[in-house]
Amino acid sequence: MSREPLKELALIGALGSTVAISSAEFARRLGASPQTASRKLQVLEQENMIARRIIPNGQEITITEQGTLALQKEYLEYQQIFGDDEEIRLTGAVCTGLGEGRYYVTLDGYLRQFERKLGFTPFPGTFNIELDPWSITARKRLDALECVDMEGFDDGTRTFGSVKCFRVKLGGVDGAIVIPNRKNYPDNIIEVIAPVNLREHLDVCDGDEVKVILCRT
Numbered sequence: 001m002s003r004e005p006l007k008e009l010a011l012i013g014a015l016g017s018t019v020a021i022s023s024a025e026f027a028r029r030l031g032a033s034p035q036t037a038s039r040k041l042q043v044l045e046q047e048n049m050i051a052r053r054i055i056p057n058g059q060e061i062t063i064t065e066q067g068t069l070a071l072q073k074e075y076l077e078y079q080q081i082f083g084d085d086e087e088i089r090l091t092g093a094v095c096t097g098l099g100e101g102r103y104y105v106t107l108d109g110y111l112r113q114f115e116r117k118l119g120f121t122p123f124p125g126t127f128n129i130e131l132d133p134w135s136i137t138a139r140k141r142l143d144a145l146e147c148v149d150m151e152g153f154d155d156g157t158r159t160f161g162s163v164k165c166f167r168v169k170l171g172g173v174d175g176a177i178v179i180p181n182r183k184n185y186p187d188n189i190i191e192v193i194a195p196v197n198l199r200e201h202l203d204v205c206d207g208d209e210v211k212v213i214l215c216r217t
Contacts, residue, residue: 006071008029009044012029023038026058044067048067049070087213088141088213090212091131092132092190092209094199105122110153117150123194123196125197127175131188131190136188161180161182170198171198173194176192177190
């Protein structure tokens with residue numbers, strides 16, 4: 001039986017590192033002809049699922065961020081199929097942001113979408129959490145999950161980008177993690193909006209540990 005090429009590359013170590021493999025060996029692992037194996041690698045490269053460099057005895061291959069995301073999505077689908085759809089829990093310490101959350105949350109172009117798509121009017125400001133090391137890894141799984149999209153808009157003066165939202169529960173309150181669709185957004189910080197002032201509701205201050213539970217959309 002033939003094997004899926006991207007999954008096979010992950011199994012031999014191309015996820016997070018570079019592996020060297022000959023065309024003949026890769027074809028053997030796939031249970032396919034060398035021509036078919038070579039064609040499948042070309043397709044993966046064209047789709048930006050892998051980065052590949054030809055060497056004398058074969059090729060060096062690394063699974064790209066896009067390829068990793070594809071594997072994560074497949075993993076989550078199998079969890080749903082086999083009933084192992086575990087909760088995603090993120091923990092970390094409360095921290096103070098740059099103060100920009102209040103401004104962006106109250107912009108009419110975002111606010112009306114929050115109310116319509118999330119079902120609540122957010123407290124003016126974001127609740128910021130600096131994730132612990134394990135949760136930074138878990139947070140990256142959000143990229144493979146369905147989100148609630150907030151469209152970007154132009155207010156006549158400047159343009160504001162789109163935002164991804166993920167429904168969460170925090171201290172019994174329904175809220176949402178908001179992640180702007182922009183480069184260089186930190187992986188170790190999450191911003192949460194909710195219909196209440198979470199600092200007051202949870203009675204916490206900077207440095208206190210909190211836990212966020214993701215609600216599947």
